[in-house]
Amino acid sequence: MEIARNLMIILLTGILTENFVLSKFLGICPFLGVSKKLDSSIGMGAAVTFVMVCASLVTYPIYYGILVPLHIEYMNTIAFILVIAVFVQLVEMVLKKYMPPLYKSLGVYLPLITTNCAVLGVTLLNLTKEYDLLESVINSFGAGLGFMIAMVIFAGVRSRLERCDIPKALRGAPITLMAASIVSLAFIGFGGVVDGIFGG
Amino acid sequence: MSYMKEFTKGLIKENPSMVMLLGMCPTLAITTMASNGVGMGLSTTFVLVCSNIVISLLKKIIPDTVRLPAYIVIVAGFVTFVSLMLQAFLPDIYSSLGMYLSLITVNCIILGRAEMFASKNKVIPSILDGLGMGLGFTLTLVLVGSLREIFGSGQWFGITIMPEFLEPMTLFILPAGGFFVLGVVIAAVNRIMKKKPREIGCHNCPNKDGCPGACEKAENNGGEQ
Structure with missing residues (x-):
C-alpha cells in the first residue's frame, strides 16, 4: 500500500505540479513548434511519452550496471544521449518494418525527439532523485503524460489565438509565449493538490 | 573585415535566442537570477566555441550520414568537461544550474x-x-535574468536595488513570468528592428536539414488527416 501511494505521488507530481513543460521548461521547442494542431500535438505527446518510458528503462541498467561499477558516473550525459539517439533510430526502423500504421501516426515525430531536452532531462532527473527502476518508469510516464496534456491544452489555446487581431509587434513568437505564460499560470493552481490528496 | 562580421552578427542581428528563436529552454529555465544567466551563457559559449573548432577541423572526416550523432557526442564531451570544471572551481554556479548544465548537450543553438x-x-x-x-x-540570458530578478525579487546580481515599500512581484520568478518576460523582450526586439513576425517552429529552424523533413511532416500532419 505504501509503495502504491508513493508511486501515485510520483505520477501526479510529474503530470500536474512539476509539469515538464510549464514548470521545468523542458521540451519547449516541440511545445511551441508542434502545438498548432490538436492531432499533431496528441501524436507528438504520445511519441514523447513512449520514448521517455523506454529511455528510462534502458538508461537505468546502463547507469547502475556499467557506469557505477566502473566509477565513471560523470560520463552519464554522453552515455545517455548516445543511447537515446540509437534507441530512437531503432524504434523508427522497427515501427517502419513491422507496424506501418503506428509508424504513420507516430513515426514522423521520432527524429525530432533525439534532440528533445525533455527526454535527456527525465533520465537525468531519475538519477538526481535516486529513483529505483519502477519509480523511474512511473516518473517518466507521468512526465510524458504531463507533456502531452500541456501540448493538447496549448493547441486549444492557439487555435483561438489564430482568429484574434493581435498588435503587430506581438504577432508570432511573442504572443505565443504570453499565451504559454497564462497556461503556466493556470498550472500553478495545482500546487499542493498532490499533498492535499495524499495528506503528505 | 569579414572576420569582424562573423563575430558581430551573433550579438544583435542574428542573436540566437531573441531573433533566431533558438535555445528557448535554458533562456526560460535558469533566468530567475542575472548571475545564473552569466554562468549558463558563458558555459554555453565555451562549449559552442570548442565544438565549432573540433567540428570544423573534422568536417571532411565525419561521414555525412552519421554527422548528427557525431556532433552530439563531441558536444556532450565538452559539456561533461565544463560541468566537471564548474563542480570543482565554482560549486555555487554548478548547483544553481543543476540539470540544465548537462542539457547544454541538446541545446539547439550549438547543433x-x-x-x-x-x-x-x-x-x-x-x-x-x-x-x-x-x-x-549570454546577453539575452542576462537581460531576461535581470528583468526577472529586479521585478521578481527586487535584487540585481544579489544586491537589493528596489526600495523597501515596493513589494517584489514573485510571479516574475515563477515559470509563468519567464514566458511573459521573454515574450515582451522578443516583441520589443521585433519592434525596434522592424522584423517580420516570426513563429517558433520548424519552418525557420536552422536545424531542419538535420532532421530531414520531419518538422514539416509533424507540423502538417494534423491537416492531412
Whole structure:
C-alpha cells in the first residue's frame, strides 16, 4: 500500500505540479513548434511519452550496471544521449518494418525527439532523485503524460489565438509565449493538490 | 573585415535566442537570477566555441550520414568537461544550474551552428562565429535574468536595488513570468528592428536539414488527416 501511494505521488507530481513543460521548461521547442494542431500535438505527446518510458528503462541498467561499477558516473550525459539517439533510430526502423500504421501516426515525430531536452532531462532527473527502476518508469510516464496534456491544452489555446487581431509587434513568437505564460499560470493552481490528496 | 562580421552578427542581428528563436529552454529555465544567466551563457559559449573548432577541423572526416550523432557526442564531451570544471572551481554556479548544465548537450543553438556554420567553414571563422553567437546568447540570458530578478525579487546580481515599500512581484520568478518576460523582450526586439513576425517552429529552424523533413511532416500532419 505504501509503495502504491508513493508511486501515485510520483505520477501526479510529474503530470500536474512539476509539469515538464510549464514548470521545468523542458521540451519547449516541440511545445511551441508542434502545438498548432490538436492531432499533431496528441501524436507528438504520445511519441514523447513512449520514448521517455523506454529511455528510462534502458538508461537505468546502463547507469547502475556499467557506469557505477566502473566509477565513471560523470560520463552519464554522453552515455545517455548516445543511447537515446540509437534507441530512437531503432524504434523508427522497427515501427517502419513491422507496424506501418503506428509508424504513420507516430513515426514522423521520432527524429525530432533525439534532440528533445525533455527526454535527456527525465533520465537525468531519475538519477538526481535516486529513483529505483519502477519509480523511474512511473516518473517518466507521468512526465510524458504531463507533456502531452500541456501540448493538447496549448493547441486549444492557439487555435483561438489564430482568429484574434493581435498588435503587430506581438504577432508570432511573442504572443505565443504570453499565451504559454497564462497556461503556466493556470498550472500553478495545482500546487499542493498532490499533498492535499495524499495528506503528505 | 569579414572576420569582424562573423563575430558581430551573433550579438544583435542574428542573436540566437531573441531573433533566431533558438535555445528557448535554458533562456526560460535558469533566468530567475542575472548571475545564473552569466554562468549558463558563458558555459554555453565555451562549449559552442570548442565544438565549432573540433567540428570544423573534422568536417571532411565525419561521414555525412552519421554527422548528427557525431556532433552530439563531441558536444556532450565538452559539456561533461565544463560541468566537471564548474563542480570543482565554482560549486555555487554548478548547483544553481543543476540539470540544465548537462542539457547544454541538446541545446539547439550549438547543433544549429555546427550544422549551419562549422561544418561548412574554416576554423578561424568558426571560432569567431561561436564566440559571437555565445556572447549574444549570454546577453539575452542576462537581460531576461535581470528583468526577472529586479521585478521578481527586487535584487540585481544579489544586491537589493528596489526600495523597501515596493513589494517584489514573485510571479516574475515563477515559470509563468519567464514566458511573459521573454515574450515582451522578443516583441520589443521585433519592434525596434522592424522584423517580420516570426513563429517558433520548424519552418525557420536552422536545424531542419538535420532532421530531414520531419518538422514539416509533424507540423502538417494534423491537416492531412
